[in-house]
């Protein structure tokens with residue numbers, strides 16, 4: 004295993020003083036493991052009854068649970084594929100709890116991949132409002148898309164922008180913004196030892212400059228009275244209190260607020276860098292004080308500024324008659340109630356449901372303009388995996404439920420065709436009633452439409 008960098012140990016010894024021995028001993032222990040029940044799919048109490056794992060509540064997140072890594076492998080269970088939970092470091096659940104998202108709001112997750120916090124925000128929003136998930140890295144956006152689809156998030160717009168470019172397009176538009184910033188990752192050295200190799204004093208300075216530029220870009224996008232959460236997974240005061248002080252010096256209309264649930268955390272440490280004492284309202288999550296990795300969380304409120312400049316809805320590519328017709332035919336044949344009132348847009352022949360009053364997206368890298376409904380071919384409509392995941396078995400005319408132990412379930416996940424005695428047509432395939440994907444029944448066979456890139460063998 005990679006050793007902890009000498010300079011890092013020296014830094015932590017100087018900062019933590021008498022606390023240092025108990026801090027450094029945490030590296031001898033395994034990391035704590037957590038999962039978050041996805042309340043877009045099921046309630047916490049149903050999740051506790053249904054999930055076959057040894058769960059213990061995480062005090063700072065009421066949908067979060069520790070699991071026992073020696074006995075449970077939730078990442079391999081079919082309920083994971085069905086999006087019933089998201090595996091997440093317990094400390095990483097703190098920033099969204101501090102953001103306090105509400106249904107119907109406009110919320111920006113500026114550094115979103117792989118989507119742990121985006122899916123947590125989506126669950127708080129109950130799928131209502133606009134959730135903009137932005138991720139600059141193309142490679143990492145793939146995991147973001149996959150996780151949002153798996154978790155059945157119906158209302159996200161996925162962008163791939165440099166925050167400085169976004170900033171000019173959404174002035175005063177968001178009620179809440181999360182910046183879960185790229186950082187030197189000191190808080191992850193225990194869980195992910197590879198990150199140790201990339202660390203140096205210089206890398207922490209470069210990270211601080213990048214974090215400052217991301218905060219600067221986010222500031223104008225928040226409406227007056229809006230809430231911004233800044234979080235990192237590093238202990239480094241230069242990247243935490245230091246970046247915030249530099250930001251507040253130039254943006255006096257932002258004020259630090261107390262992080263909710265502070266009783267579970269330690270206060271931030273402005274005294275380490277001679278910053279404003281008000282920054283102590285932020286929180287530090289330490290592995291020698293709680294069961295999780297290192298994290299930093301701060302809440303800022305905006306007191307002033309411009310409000311909602313981009314009120315004018317943007318124009319998206321229109322939906323031509325053929326696409327509308329095949330989609331409507333599909334809806335009538337497959338769904339019991341039409342839960343998709345639009346508006347819609349077409350990207351190529353892919354149909355999306357979008358939010359009614361989005362500003363123009365022209366010139367932006369758009370990974371998903373909204374919920375991907377499927378592909379509108381000339382004569383028929385092929386529903387998407389994202390649509391299957393956002394539905395329930397009660398909302399469709401035909402569904403088949405397999406139990407986790409059934410052979411047919413494994414066959415479905417492997418992508419095989421399955422003999423079946425059911426009515427012809429698109430059929431929602433579920434595990435215990437929770438959607439996994441599509442199949443199409445014809446002549447006594449279920450043709451498998453589980454996405455090729457997700458196919459696998461259950462253990």
Ligand SMILES: C[S@@+](CC[C@H](N)C(=O)[O-])C[C@H]1O[C@@H](n2cnc3c(N)ncnc32)[C@H](O)[C@@H]1O
Nearest residue numbers: 114115116117118119120139140143183184185
């Ligand atoms: C700590 S991770 C985000 C984790 C994510 N919020 C989650 O909970 O799953 C930080 C992200 O910032 C992205 N990033 C890197 N450089 C960036 C930049 N210049 N502007 C915005 N984001 C950047 C990284 O690609 C990375 O995905």
